Amino acid sequence: QRTEYIAFIDQIVDRFEINIRSGLSIERDLPNKRYYVWMDSDKITQVIDNIISNAMKYSPEGGQIKVKVEVQKHHIVTKVTDEGVGIPDEKIDKIFDRFYRVDKARTRQLGGTGLGLAIAKEIIEAHDGTIRAESRENQGTTISFRLPLMRKKRG
Numbered sequence: 001q002r003t004e005y006i007a008f009i010d011q012i013v014d015r016f017e018i019n020i021r022s023g024l025s026i027e028r029d030l031p032n033k034r035y036y037v038w039m040d041s042d043k044i045t046q047v048i049d050n051i052i053s054n055a056m057k058y059s060p061e062g063g064q065i066k067v068k069v070e071v072q073k074h075h076i077v078t079k080v081t082d083e084g085v086g087i088p089d090e091k092i093d094k095i096f097d098r099f100y101r102v103d104k105a106r107t108r109q110l111g112g113t114g115l116g117l118a119i120a121k122e123i124i125e126a127h128d129g130t131i132r133a134e135s136r137e138n139q140g141t142t143i144s145f146r147l148p149l150m151r152k153k154r155g
């Protein structure tokens, strides 16, 4: 469906804020204009839910999570940054693999299957987009994905 992307993101973040763990906060940095994306909004919701849940799961007490949307010429980029445990360089490419979890001991108690980001990657690629991760151990992680913008209607 044709989806107004900024309102869509706002609504997802609203939903997370309702039940946020005490001490955590979510900051938004969203453009003040409307942008349209042709997408399966249930599937993209699933992607963002997993990315924000991960950010919350791996954040320390008092951590801040930032959700930023940036517009490029033909794409819209969504970035979720946390101040959590981070991911070691040599493991960062693996986090999009099925069932991969960075630290078995650490993540076992936090729950999950290691499928979230693998599914996210499939969904984003099915939308002709890309997804990537940047991280510094013990400083935080940014997961960002890029989706094609719909061309503005003329007249």
Ligand code: ATP
Pocket (backbone or CB within 6 Å): 050, 054, 055, 058, 082, 084, 085, 086, 087, 095, 100, 101, 102, 103, 107, 111, 112, 113, 114, 115, 116, 117, 118, 141
């Ligand atoms: P699931 O999403 O299936 O419940 P999961 O969260 O463990 O389980 P993924 O979302 O695929 O699985 O993430 C894969 C692994 O990448 C995680 O287990 C974790 O080790 C690492 N990871 C993902 N996001 C972050 C993050 N924001 N900070 C630190 N590590 C992360």
Ligand code: MG
Pocket (backbone or CB within 6 Å): 050, 051, 053, 054, 112, 116, 117
């Ligand atoms: Mg996950």
